[in-house]
Amino acid sequence: MEHASARQIAAIPHYAEQGRECTLFEQAWRQRLPVLIKGPTGCGKTRFVEHMAARLGRPLVTVSCHDDLSAADLVGRHLIAGGDTVWCDGPLTRAMRTGAILYLDEVVEARKDTTVVLHPLADDRRLLSIERTGEQLLAPPEFMLVVSYNPGYQNLLKSLKPSTRQRFVAMSFGYPAPALEEAIVAAESGVSPAEARSLVSLAGALRRLTDHDLEETASTRLLVMAGRLIAAGLDPAAACRAAIVEALSDDAETVAALAELVDAVLAPAGAAR
Ligand code: ADP
Numbered sequence: 001m002e003h004a005s006a007r008q009i010a011a012i013p014h015y016a017e018q019g020r021e022c023t024l025f026e027q028a029w030r031q032r033l034p035v036l037i038k039g040p041t042g043c044g045k046t047r048f049v050e051h052m053a054a055r056l057g058r059p060l061v062t063v064s065c066h067d068d069l070s071a072a073d074l075v076g077r078h079l080i081a082g083g084d085t086v087w088c089d090g091p092l093t094r095a096m097r098t099g100a101i102l103y104l105d106e107v108v109e110a111r112k113d114t115t116v117v118l119h120p121l122a123d124d125r126r127l128l129s130i131e132r133t134g135e136q137l138l139a140p141p142e143f144m145l146v147v148s149y150n151p152g153y154q155n156l157l158k159s160l161k162p163s164t165r166q167r168f169v170a171m172s173f174g175y176p177a178p179a180l181e182e183a184i185v186a187a188e189s190g191v192s193p194a195e196a197r198s199l200v201s202l203a204g205a206l207r208r209l210t211d212h213d214l215e216e217t218a219s220t221r222l223l224v225m226a227g228r229l230i231a232a233g234l235d236p237a238a239a240c241r242a243a244i245v246e247a248l249s250d251d252a253e254t255v256a257a258l259a260e261l262v263d264a265v266l267a268p269a270g271a272a273r
Helices: 021-030 045-055 071-075 091-097 114-121 178-189 193-208 220-231 236-248 252-272
Strands: 004-007 035-038 060-064 076-081 084-089 101-105 127-130 135-138 144-149 169-172
Touching: 021 045, 021 169, 035 045, 045 060, 045 101, 045 144, 060 091, 071 076, 071 091, 071 114, 084 091, 091 101, 091 127, 091 135, 114 127, 114 144, 178 193, 178 220, 193 220, 193 236, 193 252, 220 236, 236 252
Parallel strands: 035 144, 035 169, 060 101, 101 144
Antiparallel strands: 004 060, 076 084, 127 135
């Protein structure tokens, strides 16, 4: 069972830089240092890695980690094919052989045995020992390990151990500043600058809420989704309810309160349009 995608990205995916993260990432790649990206869901981590892989001309292998993902899922396993046993590389091994950028999204979800293979890879040994075949694979200079996780989840059992964390150059992502987020939402969804502004002010209002027990708040991704529905002709309040409010909560009272907030924030913008 493998949840990986490998691709050479032809055009460079659009990424609006928040600070100097592109330079930092490029220098880390040149210095052969692994990178850890922390940040809430939907704030642009994946897009950033896609952008950088294309910019550096490297294939990107992405693995969405889950609680069943084991070291063998990453490294590879023997498979029976036509009566023969054949070795099949996993995404990690494949990424190393092709000098790709390997992106382990939500790495804290993976099973603990994965750290055993990641540790020698994430220090200056840059080595993968494939126990089952006896192969010792050295990472080529172009190979890079990138992991991400969301430290906002209040799940202490699922954080990275210091011994793992201290092998990575780390960068923290947050939601983009309002002017940048407006430009992103407009460019990604096709809404007008005024519509992008009201979506970003709605996100600001939702992100300031403290009296609802929301696990996560409105991400840039949700704003882009709402924007796409609006650009396609849907009424803005209906679009925000479907793309933002319903995505944030299953609790009927919370959904009603958030929907009221949507109406309150969008009404003046709608009246002004
Ligand atoms: P994450 O990996 O952090 O969950 P994504 O990278 O998938 O988030 O971002 C979600 C969506 O938000 C992207 O598909 C893109 O449309 C938009 N987005 C967020 N940040 C940026 C950015 N800085 N530049 C361009 N698009 C962005």
